[in-house]
Amino acid sequence: MHMADALVSPAVGGVMWAVSAGAVAYSSARLRKDTDERRVPLMGVMGAFLFAAQMINFSIPGTGSSGHLGGGLLLAILLGPHAALLAITGVLIVQALFFADGGLLALGCNIFNMGVIPAFLVYPLVYKKLAGQRPAGTRLSFAVIVSAVLTLQLGPFAVVLETLFSGLSALPFTTFLLLMQPVHLAIGLVEGVVTAAIVSFVYLARPELMHAGLQPALPVAYPLRNLVVGFLCAAILTGGVVSLVASKDPDGLEWAITRVAGTAELKAPDNRLHAWLAGLQETVSFLPDYAFKHPAVVEQQAPASRAAETAGTSLAGIVGVMITLLLLMLGGALLKRVRATA
Amino acid sequence: MLGFRQLDQLAARGTRIHRLDARAKVLVVLVFIVTVVSFGRYELSAMVPFFLFPVAVVVLADLPAGFIARKVALVIPFAAAIGIFNPLFDREIQLYLGSFAVSGGWLSCASIVLRATLTVTAAVILVAVTGFTAVCEALERLGMPHPLAVQLLFMHRYLFVLADAAARASRARELRAFGTRGMGMGPFASMAGHLLLKSWERAERIHMAMLARGFQGTFHLQRGSGFGLPELSFLVSWTALFMILRFTNIPLSIGHAVTVFFNAGRLVP
Numbered sequence: 365m366h367m368a369d370a371l372v373s374p375a376v377g378g379v380m381w382a383v384s385a386g387a388v389a390y391s392s393a394r395l396r397k398d399t400d401e402r403r404v405p406l407m408g409v410m411g412a413f414l415f416a417a418q419m420i421n422f423s424i425p426g427t428g429s430s431g432h433l434g435g436g437l438l439l440a441i442l443l444g445p446h447a448a449l450l451a452i453t454g455v456l457i458v459q460a461l462f463f464a465d466g467g468l469l470a471l472g473c474n475i476f477n478m479g480v481i482p483a484f485l486v487y488p489l490v491y492k493k494l495a496g497q498r499p500a501g502t503r504l505s506f507a508v509i510v511s512a513v514l515t516l517q518l519g520p521f522a523v524v525l526e527t528l529f530s531g532l533s534a535l536p537f538t539t540f541l542l543l544m545q546p547v548h549l550a551i552g553l554v555e556g557v558v559t560a561a562i563v564s565f566v567y568l569a570r571p572e573l574m575h576a577g578l579q580p581a582l583p584v585a586y587p588l589r590n591l592v593v594g595f596l597c598a599a600i601l602t603g604g605v606v607s608l609v610a611s612k613d614p615d616g617l618e619w620a621i622t623r624v625a626g627t628a629e630l631k632a633p634d635n636r637l638h639a640w641l642a643g644l645q646e647t648v649s650f651l652p653d654y655a656f657k658h659p660a661v662v663e664q665q666a667p668a669s670r671a672a673e674t675a676g677t678s679l680a681g682i683v684g685v686m687i688t689l690l691l692l693m694l695g696g697a698l699l700k701r702v703r704a705t706a
Numbered sequence: 707m708l709g710f711r712q713l714d715q716l717a718a719r720g721t722r723i724h725r726l727d728a729r730a731k732v733l734v735v736l737v738f739i740v741t742v743v744s745f746g747r748y749e750l751s752a753m754v755p756f757f758l759f760p761v762a763v764v765v766l767a768d769l770p771a772g773f774i775a776r777k778v779a780l781v782i783p784f785a786a787a788i789g790i791f792n793p794l795f796d797r798e799i800q801l802y803l804g805s806f807a808v809s810g811g812w813l814s815c816a817s818i819v820l821r822a823t824l825t826v827t828a829a830v831i832l833v834a835v836t837g838f839t840a841v842c843e844a845l846e847r848l849g850m851p852h853p854l855a856v857q858l859l860f861m862h863r864y865l866f867v868l869a870d871a872a873a874r875a876s877r878a879r880e881l882r883a884f885g886t887r888g889m890g891m892g893p894f895a896s897m898a899g900h901l902l903l904k905s906w907e908r909a910e911r912i913h914m915a916m917l918a919r920g921f922q923g924t925f926h927l928q929r930g931s932g933f934g935l936p937e938l939s940f941l942v943s944w945t946a947l948f949m950i951l952r953f954t955n956i957p958l959s960i961g962h963a964v965t966v967f968f969n970a971g972r973l974v975p
Contacts, residue, residue: 366784368781368784368785368788368822368825368826369739369742369743369821369822369825369826370743370785370789370818370819370821370822370825371785371788371789371818372743373743373744374740374743374744377740377743388851388854389851392851392852392853392854393851395853396852396853404853404856404857404860405860405909405912405913405916406906406909406910406913407853407857407860407861408856408857408858408859408860408861408863408864408909409860409861409864409868409905409906409908409909409912410902410905410906410909411857411860411861412860412861412864412865412867412868412869412905413868413901413902413905415865415868415869416865416868416869416871416872416901416905417872417898417901417902419869419872419873419876420872420875420876420879420894420897420898442902450853450854450857451857451861453854454854454857454858454861455861457858458838458858458861458862458865460829461829461832461833461838461841462713462833462838463781465781465784467739467825467826467829468735468736468739468825468829469736469739469740469743469825527788531747532747532814532817532818533788533789533791533792533814533818534791534792534794534795534796534810534811534814535788535791535792535795536795539791539795554891557891558891558894558895558898561891561892561895561896561899562895562898562899562902565895565896565899566899566902566903569899569903570903570906573903573906682751682961683960683961683964683965684751684955684956684957684958684959684960684961684962684964685750685751685754685957685961687957687960687961687964688754688755688956688957688960689754689757692755692757692758692761693761695758695761696761696762696764696765699762699765699766700765703765703766703768
């Protein structure tokens, strides 16, 4: 479920980075105020545990395939949402840097899909409601399985949306959705059963540990705050991504709009909101030149330049690429020799 | 996991690139990734010169090119798996190679694979010339929240310990499983649960030990490096090069020049 840099556009990557960075900063601020300072080393060790647990495979009955633990929800249940988000973020950073699983630009997307969703949406809104104050037995298992399935439905759904808005994959929305959701329903069930078994085990062995995560560090009614944060994230996500897509080059836009709405034309967006977002984007965007070409100019140029991609141009492109690669390899070899003799 | 250790060991070398402040390297890699990813979905030729950066770093930092290539090759199939659907859905012909028509789907699929190769290589190289601890430190000095930085350092330290424990437990189970008996979810859950409790108690003991030695919530890292002139020139020159490569299509210009030259040669006699 990790998204790669190659499938994310700078606009989507940037927006998701902002959303996830906000969630991480909020969690860090909450943890700073935490009186229970055992949590920080605990988070690190639990992150490492997640890696270790992922190395142990188990066979899935009836399929002959094997699976491993995902673990976002498990951490949220054991550590509480704020510590869990940081632990998951840590795991994702290590995966991005060492295993090249996911990427640096896609990190924001991945933190949102696999961290913010289980810790700040599913855990407070579904798990806590289902499990109640003192969870145990069947009710606990039921709550965990439902939450895991939900986490692994929302996560892939977010992946589909982010891929769609990035406009690099040509997969139609519904096809991609039909590809992702059923597969992750099965994965979610397995994840739910395994997580429920581990949580029950911990609960039986050391019931006092469970309450480290269950009791909020400060007596604040935080489900409400989480709700607000959740809606804010959703609002920024939809508003930001839609407006950014609207200012991208017409191919990606037309493509996304046709797939989503079934028509090639986009209705004029709400002017004030759009203008505000556009202004905001102009001030925050990384490469204003790139992301903010005048749509009219691009629209006139794009079909012409696409048509101009004639046989001559493509031949020139291929010859040029070959020569560039050759130069690069020669340069590298030469430099290596120079360094070896020096 | 072996590659994991080897990457960290590579970072212990002492070339000029290794000695640069980590912040400069993190920033250059971020600029590189954003620039590469900002290309349009059918772009291929203009992205190729960007291999200059990984090639230059591999050579200058004396990294084993084969090891880096193998590590990158392991991950490319995941990006290609999504890209491979493009030819099915985007069948509009974009260019002709002689009589061979290439659809937009194949172009964008190749583009996805190319940008995956570039971005993944950049991330792998970053760790290989910087090291995980230094990357964390750089990210913290660039504004990453402090608790996250501490948690990353803890995690990196205990990753190896716990991974070894898990590998031993896993092997012990396989040796006693005789085929599939005992490989199911039940034994897994209790193994993982035991590992979890063991890790948890270990975390508590570690914390006690650290408190006893005066730990006050921050790691004191050796901060020998500062952001000086070498760092600034590294950052500025690579960024400038990326911008030039982003806005000019050098392979296309070379190709044009060469094809025009040959055509001209053919026309003269």
